[in-house]
Amino acid sequence: MTDSAPMLDRGQFSKLFPFHFILDVDMRILDMGSVLARICPKVVPGDDINDHFLMFRLGSEPVKSLSRDFILRQQSTLFVFKSTSTDLMLRCQVLILRDPERYLFLGSPWVRNPTELKALHLVLHDFALHDSTVDLLQLVQLTSTSLHDAKQLSEKLEQRVADRTAELVLANSELSRVMRSKDDFLSAMSHELRTPLNAILGLSESLAEGVYGDMNVKQVKSINTIAESGHHLLALINDLLDIAKIGAGKMELELTNTHVEDVCQASLRLVLELAQKKNLKLALSMDNKSVMLTADERRLKQILVNLLSNAIKFTPEGGSVTLATTCDVESESLMFSVRDTGIGIAAEDLSRLFSPFTQLDSKLSRQYAGTGLGLTLVLRLVEMHGGSVTVESEIGKGSCFTIRIPCKGLDTLIPHNPSGTTTLSEITVTQELPSNTPLILVADDNEINLMTVTDYLRANKLRVIQARDGLEAVKMVREHAPSLVLMDIQMPLMDGLDAIAHLRADDKHTAMPIIALTSRAMVGDRERCMAVGANDYLSKPVNMKQLVKTIHTHLPKNETR
Amino acid sequence: MYGMVNKSVQELVTINFGVDKWEAIKKKAGVTVETFISNESYPDAMTYGLIGAATEVLGMSADEILFAFGEFWVLNTARKDYGDLLSSAGRNMPEFLDYLPTFHTRVALIFPHLKPPRFETSDRQDDRITMHYFSHRPGLSVFVRGLFSGVAKLYDTPAQITQTKFKDKGADHDEFVVTWGAVDQK
Structure with missing residues (x-):
């Protein structure tokens, strides 16, 4: 081993260890590396090392005097020296040489970043090639530059995010403004369109009723088509107006504790005529008839009527449409399902179903008239109630639209009629109001008017019975002695004027309030009605609030709410 | 290629020709990187693409751009980002x-x-050295000549750089002879 150990001359040794120094037992410097000598020119051979360097020990004060004993005791540890005249710090390993005893310190400057090199008057060349200090410095420098780059990138990205956010906020605000303008426009236009439409509908009705003289069959058919088209247009405008209102955030729900069965029955009655025309079986199925729901009754009915009308529209003759309600105690929600045996919807079309003005097939648009707004409105109204809408459908077999509306307190309900299904024939006028509630007889031959007025009055806590002509009206009054009569004037078999006269001729009914309803609105109508015994007169289309107000004006004091 | 190279190309163009030209070059080269990270590795094709696009956008030859880029790298990018290390080299x-x-x-x-x-x-x-450059990346010998020229300018030392071997003409590497006047090398 000794023979193969390299014998280095002083120059070679200094090249390998340019920062070394050798001490004798008295701590005097015997020799030192070339670079160390250059950067510490005050240090010369023969000087005491303690005159030029302090020794650092981790966690303790500098050891001022390096001694033989200390070196022998600590020879296996790393020595760190600090120059007293420069910023140089040397990290060294000591090797004890014998004969004579000397101490060889092999070291390298302790530098942590490239800027310290300059202060020490060092260049990279001064380090031995094997010294990894230079690698450390290069790593520090490159990493530091990359960190600087990354920071710049981060700042740019932050700025970009801030810019984009500002742009988005601006765009969003502009979009909202445009949306509001659109909704305002729609709303204004709908009102503007409705006004002349009322005239079209009113005059069509008057013409059909022969107010302006008799018409031949073709003329009657034409005027009926005008009226139907007008009603269709009115439905479209109403839907449009509702959607615009929702979009503009101007629709507010009038939430009340609503009796679900009443709403279901009322909704079914409104589509009854449609279903009858197509000979469809219309059914109601409720797993609990006593359930109450916090909802806007009018809007809930609107939702159900929309779904029912759709189901009827797309169900061929002889089919069936069922409205079912189910209490889901677990999710605290009430489900309304409208199931039909109609033409069904292809799976790929389901996603477009709730988009405005969408009828899935242009052929269908021609075959089945519709506003294309119904389902959009349903979805929005359901969402306003905090609910959701789902659809299941199969082509040729039918569809089932289910709305789910949050409903608290279902767990406290007493199970009732768990699988009961009421068919069309059983859907009758249900009166669950107290018997001392005012009873109103509504006499009108127009089914839609009859249903509309009936529903509104019931919603206003009035009991209602119905008659479809003057004769029936007289008969109902004699049988039920209602608190008040709403009498349409143009009716078959016996018109309203004759019916009022008959009733007033009977002493039992002289005090009973009768309000005449007429679409004539002709000069002298009022006087004619009042002359035969009507207490008041309202012209169609009737403002429902005004109607209820008028009713309460005429009801005996002890019968008003 | 080091991100520092692409970053340097960016700085060279933006300082001398403006941000618009740099954006035009990036667009032409199909480069979408916003900020190059110095010691990240980027595809060599990106650097070549940028230099190719620069020749078209700036109306300069590839050699002119590469030489200018080499000098710029030493005198600007390296001095700015690696100044302490550079001056200690x-x-x-x-x-x-x-x-x-x-x-x-x-x-x-x-x-x-x-x-x-x-x-x-x-x-x-005392007045010359032969530098041998080995790289798997082709076409950068002019850039290296620019680097040597930049180093001479960095130390304010008039020097002549002559390429004596060309890899693109069949040699196994590029070789440069750098000659200078009297320099105090103590």
Whole structure:
């Protein structure tokens, strides 16, 4: 081993260890590396090392005097020296040489970043090639530059995010403004369109009723088509107006504790005529008839009527449409399902179903008239109630639209009629109001008017019975002695004027309030009605609030709410 | 290629020709990187694409751009980002060139994925040195000549750089002879 150990001359040794120094037992410097000598020119051979360097020990004060004993005791540890005249710090390993005893310190400057090199008057060349200090410095420098780059990138990205956010906020605000303008426009236009439409509908009705003289069959058919088209247009405008209102955030729900069965029955009655025309079986199925729901009754009915009308529209003759309600105690929600045996919807079309003005097939648009707004409105109204809408459908077999509306307190309900299904024939006028509630007889031959007025009055806590002509009206009054009569004037078999006269001729009914309803609105109508015994007169289309107000004006004091 | 190279191309163009030109070059080269990270590795094709696009957008030859880029790299990018290390790499130009092979060997050890070029020196005399450049990346010899020129300017040392071997003409590497006047090399 000794023979193969390299014998280095002083120059070679200094090249390998340019920062070394050798001490004798008295701590005097015997020799030192070339670079160390250059950067510490005050240090010369023969000087005491303690005159030029302090020794650092981790966690303790500098050891001022390096001694033989200390070196022998600590020879296996790393020595760190600090120059007293420069910023140089040397990290060294000591090797004890014998004969004579000397101490060889092999070291390298302790530098942590490239800027310290300059202060020490060092260049990279001064380090031995094997010294990894230079690698450390290069790593520090490159990493530091990359960190600087990354920071710049981060700042740019932050700025970009801030810019984009500002742009988005601006765009969003502009979009909202445009949306509001659109909704305002729609709303204004709908009102503007409705006004002349009322005239079209009113005059069509008057013409059909022969107010302006008799018409031949073709003329009657034409005027009926005008009226139907007008009603269709009115439905479209109403839907449009509702959607615009929702979009503009101007629709507010009038939430009340609503009796679900009443709403279901009322909704079914409104589509009854449609279903009858197509000979469809219309059914109601409720797993609990006593359930109450916090909802806007009018809007809930609107939702159900929309779904029912759709189901009827797309169900061929002889089919069936069922409205079912189910209490889901677990999710605290009430489900309304409208199931039909109609033409069904292809799976790929389901996603477009709730988009405005969408009828899935242009052929269908021609075959089945519709506003294309119904389902959009349903979805929005359901969402306003905090609910959701789902659809299941199969082509040729039918569809089932289910709305789910949050409903608290279902767990406290007493199970009732768990699988009961009421068919069309059983859907009758249900009166669950107290018997001392005012009873109103509504006499009108127009089914839609009859249903509309009936529903509104019931919603206003009035009991209602119905008659479809003057004769029936007289008969109902004699049988039920209602608190008040709403009498349409143009009716078959016996018109309203004759019916009022008959009733007033009977002493039992002289005090009973009768309000005449007429679409004539002709000069002298009022006087004619009042002359035969009507207490008041309202012209169609009737403002429902005004109607209820008028009713309460005429009801005996002890019968008003 | 090191991100620092692309970053330098960006700085060269934006300082001398403006941000619009740089954006036009990036667009032409199909580069969408916003900020290059110095010691990240980017595809070589990106750097070549940027230089190719620069020749079209700036109306300069590839050699003109590469040479200017080499000088710029030393005098601007390296001085700005690696100034302390650069100034410690040698007290004068010959010392710097002597140290260049070691410098690149150390970089290769620290960041092996960057695949830096290799330099060797030979025929070291008082007024000249022969620099050997080995790289798997083609077409950058003019850039290296620009680097040497930049180093001479950095140390304010008039020097002549002559390429004596050409890899693109069949040699196994590029070779440059750098000659200078009297330099105090103490």
